[in-house]
Structures are given as structure tokens and as C-alpha cells.
Amino acid sequence: MRPAVAEAQEYLAAVEQELADLPGDDRGALLEDLAQHLEALAGEDDDRPLSVRLGQPAAYAADLRAAAGLPASRGGAASSSVGLVERVRATAASWRALPATRETGRLLGDLRPAWWVARGYLVVLLPCLHAFDGVSDFPVPAPLDNHLLGALLVLVAVAASVALGRRRLPRPLELLVAAFGILLLLATFVAWDRSQVSRGAYLGAGAPMSPQMASEYPLLSRYGPVTDVFPYSADGTPLEGVLLYDQDGRPLTVGLQEWWADGCRRVLEHPQAADGGPVSWSFPQDYELAGAGQGIDGRPAVCDAARPRPEVPLPTFPPAPVD
Amino acid sequence: MDASQLLKGVLDVAVLAVVRDADGYGYDVVRRLRGAGLEDVGDASVYGTLRRLYQAGALTSYVVPSDEGPHRKYYAINDRGRSVLEDSTKTWRTFADTVDELLAGTGAAA
Numbered sequence: 366m367r368p369a370v371a372e373a374q375e376y377l378a379a380v381e382q383e384l385a386d387l388p389g390d391d392r393g394a395l396l397e398d399l400a401q402h403l404e405a406l407a408g409e410d411d412d413r414p415l416s417v418r419l420g421q422p423a424a425y426a427a428d429l430r431a432a433a434g435l436p437a438s439r440g441g442a443a444s445s446s447v448g449l450v451e452r453v454r455a456t457a458a459s460w461r462a463l464p465a466t467r468e469t470g471r472l473l474g475d476l477r478p479a480w481w482v483a484r485g486y487l488v489v490l491l492p493c494l495h496a497f498d499g500v501s502d503f504p505v506p507a508p509l510d511n512h513l514l515g516a517l518l519v520l521v522a523v524a525a526s527v528a529l530g531r532r533r534l535p536r537p538l539e540l541l542v543a544a545f546g547i548l549l550l551l552a553t554f555v556a557w558d559r560s561q562v563s564r565g566a567y568l569g570a571g572a573p574m575s576p577q578m579a580s581e582y583p584l585l586s587r588y589g590p591v592t593d594v595f596p597y598s599a600d601g602t603p604l605e606g607v608l609l610y611d612q613d614g615r616p617l618t619v620g621l622q623e624w625w626a627d628g629c630r631r632v633l634e635h636p637q638a639a640d641g642g643p644v645s646w647s648f649p650q651d652y653e654l655a656g657a658g659q660g661i662d663g664r665p666a667v668c669d670a671a672r673p674r675p676e677v678p679l680p681t682f683p684p685a686p687v688d
Numbered sequence: 689m690d691a692s693q694l695l696k697g698v699l700d701v702a703v704l705a706v707v708r709d710a711d712g713y714g715y716d717v718v719r720r721l722r723g724a725g726l727e728d729v730g731d732a733s734v735y736g737t738l739r740r741l742y743q744a745g746a747l748t749s750y751v752v753p754s755d756e757g758p759h760r761k762y763y764a765i766n767d768r769g770r771s772v773l774e775d776s777t778k779t780w781r782t783f784a785d786t787v788d789e790l791l792a793g794t795g796a797a798a
């Protein structure tokens with residue numbers, strides 16, 4: 366930014382603040398082309414700052430009021446009699462006059478085209494997030510399970526959104542579009558939170574899970590849900606009936622395995638404690654065939670009651686030193 | 689004598705006179721007043737005066753797009769403004785003549 370423009374803007378902001386108690390119309394009309402004038406002045410071949418050439422902003426504002434026939438500033442002790450609306454307006458104006466606020470406003474203005482693009486994308490993405498169709502909707506949304514259609518719709522929507530953004534709309538319509546944009550953003554956040562897209566992150570991060578999900582997959586490894594644990598001793602002996610607890614001493618429970626490679630149906634049988642309660646944290650889990658030769662889909666299948674352990678690459682430890 | 693105090697009283701008529709010659713925007717009016725010799729004329733006073741004359745119905749205004757930046761608001765005198773200027777001119781003449789006579793009077797009476 367040229368220093369002249371910055372200086373003019375600072376001065377204008379200070380004058381604006383002094384006029385903050387005036388009704389918006391009066392203030393707006395007074396300041397209407399002052400910005401341009403101050404910029405021109407600051408850009409002139411004169412090294413003196415504006416506050417020297419024009420006087421302090423407060424004095425400038427007072428002259429402006431007097432010449433325009435507007436009431437003088439009600440400052441200090443009289444401020445308690447100023448109406449709430451005017452005080453709110455004055456506060457808002459002083460906020461707007463802060464360099465940080467102006468800078469933020471300018472930055473937001475620069476980012477508007479990016480928002481237009483995002484808006485077009487979100488319009489297509491949002492409905493897709495609601496559909497639990499098992500098709501990935503991110504980054505390319507898939508309306509009707511079709512990514513190509515999604516990409517085309519995104520292109521059209523982005524073009525339309527940018528065209529809308531570049532147009533000057535009447536104020537009420539502008540507010541309506543802005544409100545729609547905020548709603549769209551909020552709705553996308555909510556839908557994203559519930560969507561399949563974020564579900565993986567949900568489980569991995571240990572965020573609250575629905576009870577249904579918790580009973581389906583109470584334990585996840587990096588490879589997916591854990592449905593059983595096969596313990597071995599250090600010398601490679603398979604162990605049975607091992608009770609496992611987590612770092613806080615809570616029994617470790619795993620998911621239920623519903624589907625088996627041989628197509629047979631099995632039911633989970635937990636060993637029983639003395640009080641008759643099932644001990645679900647005893648590993649490996651004990652699955653029994655449900656009905657001899659009964660496949661999942663009702664067709665006969667070759668089922669083996671003895672469930673072989675998976676092949677595991679057991680480590681070999683160095684022999685213990687002999688005393 | 690402080691000329692700025694005198695200026696306050698005649699700023700309305702000075703601004704009207706400048707705008708009667710040619711339509712102008714705020715800064716332009718300030719420059720023309722200074723160019724005419726009223727070097728002490730205050731920036732803010734001119735802006736405020738233009739606004740007040742406009743609200744009083746003595747000026748009309750229109751907006752002209754500018755290549756360099758935001759649109760410029762031009763002010764133009766209307767019939768009401770012309771009649772105000774005419775009245776003010778008469779008042780000023782009478783006043784100025786009276787003061788002239790008064791200032792010269794000591795010599796004439798002597």
C-alpha cells in the first residue's frame with residue numbers, strides 16, 4: 366500500500382470516529398468523497414503529515430459539523446444521555462477505525478473470490494454428505510454414486526457462484542445471499558461431522574462413538590476392527606484362556622466376527638465365571654459352529670469345528686544367559 | 689484581524705459563487721476557492737458547507753465515475769441556490785459598502 370493511502374485512511378478513520386454519534390446517513394454523506402480528497406491531499410508534494418496540514422482529526426470533525434449545521438459532539442459527561450443505539454453505533458465505528466479491524470476487513474475482501482469458489486463446491490458436496498451410500502464423496506462429491514457427474518456439477522456450481530459474487534446485488538438480496546452462505550457453511554460442518562468421510566477419523570481419534578458402533582468395533586487396530594487376539598508365550602507356545610486388560614485395568618473386549626472365510630456360521634461362547642457371568646475378555650475367543658454344516662446363507666458348507674490359528678511370524682529371542 | 693472569522697460569515701456565498709461558475713466536487717471547490725485568493729479556507733468547512741447547502745435545497749448533486757478511484761459526488765447550483773446567491777450578494781454589497789464607508793468615514797467627516 367502506498368503510504369499516502371495509508372495516511373489518508375488513518376486520518377479518515379480518526380475523523381469517522383469523531384463523528385460516530387451522528388446518524389448513519391449524515392455521517393455517510395459527510396464522509397462520502399472525503400476519502401478520495403484526503404488521498405489526493407496526502408499524495409501531493411508536501412512532506413507535512415495530514416494532521417499538520419488539516420489540523421487534528423477532532424478539530425477537522427468539529428469544523429465539518431459546524432459548517433454542515435450538525436450538532437456538536439456530545440462527549441465526556443454528556444455521554445450517559447446518548448441513546449443506546451448511538452452508543453452501539455459509536456462503538457462499532459471505533460472498532461472499524463482500529464487498524465487491525467481495517468486490515469482484517471481488507472483481507473476478507475481479498476478472500477471473497479476464494480469463498481465464491483468454495484461456496485459452489487459446498488452446494489454440490491452438502492447433499493452428497495447426507496447420503497450414506499458407501500461411495501466416497503471427498504474430495505470429489507458423487508451424486509447418484511457418480512464422480513464424473515459430481516465433478517461436472519461442481520464446475521457449473523463454482524462458475525455460477527463466482528458469477529453471482531461478481532454481480533452487484535441490491536442490499537436485501539445481498540444480505541440474503543450472505544445468510545445463505547453462512548447456513549451452507551454451518552450445514553456442511555454438521556453434515557461432515559456425521560458423514561462417512563469423517564467416520565474413520567472419529568474411531569481412530571477415540572472420539573465419542575455411537576453405542577451401536579462401539580458394540581460393533583470396540584477395538585480397532587491400524588488394520589481395522591479387531592475381532593480376536595491370539596496370545597503366545599515367549600517360547601512360541603500358543604496360550605489359551607488368557608485374560609487381557611487395558612492400561613487402566615479394564616477388561617479388553619473386541620468385536621464380534623460375523624463372517625468366516627469358510628462360509629460357516631459360528632456363535633461366540635464366553636467362558637463363565639463362578640458367579641455365572643460371561644468372561645468376554647478371555648482370549649482367543651471361543652467360537653462354536655452353529656448347526657453342523659450350516660452355511661451362512663443356508664447352503665451346506667464344509668465346516669471345521671477346530672479353528673486353526675493364523676500363521677504368525679514368531680520372533681526368536683536370544684537364549685537366556687546360564688548362571 | 690483574523691480573516692478566518694470573516695470567512696465563516698461569507699463561506700456560503702463564496703461556495704455558491706464557485707459552484708455557479710462550474711459544477712464541482714468537494715476537493716475541487718476547495719481548490720477553486722483557494723485559487724481565487726481565499727487561502728485560509730478550511731477543508732472541513734467547505735465540505736460541511738456543501739453538505740448543508742445541498743440539504744437546504746440550494747444545490748443538487750450527481751455522481752460521476754472516476755478512473756482513479758471511487759465515484760465523485762459533484763454539486764451543481766439550482767434555481768433556489770441562484771436566488772439565495774442573489775439575495776446574499778445584495779446583502780454582502782450593502783454590508784461591504786457600509787463597512788467601506790465606515791472605514792473611510794473618519795477621513796470624509798473630518
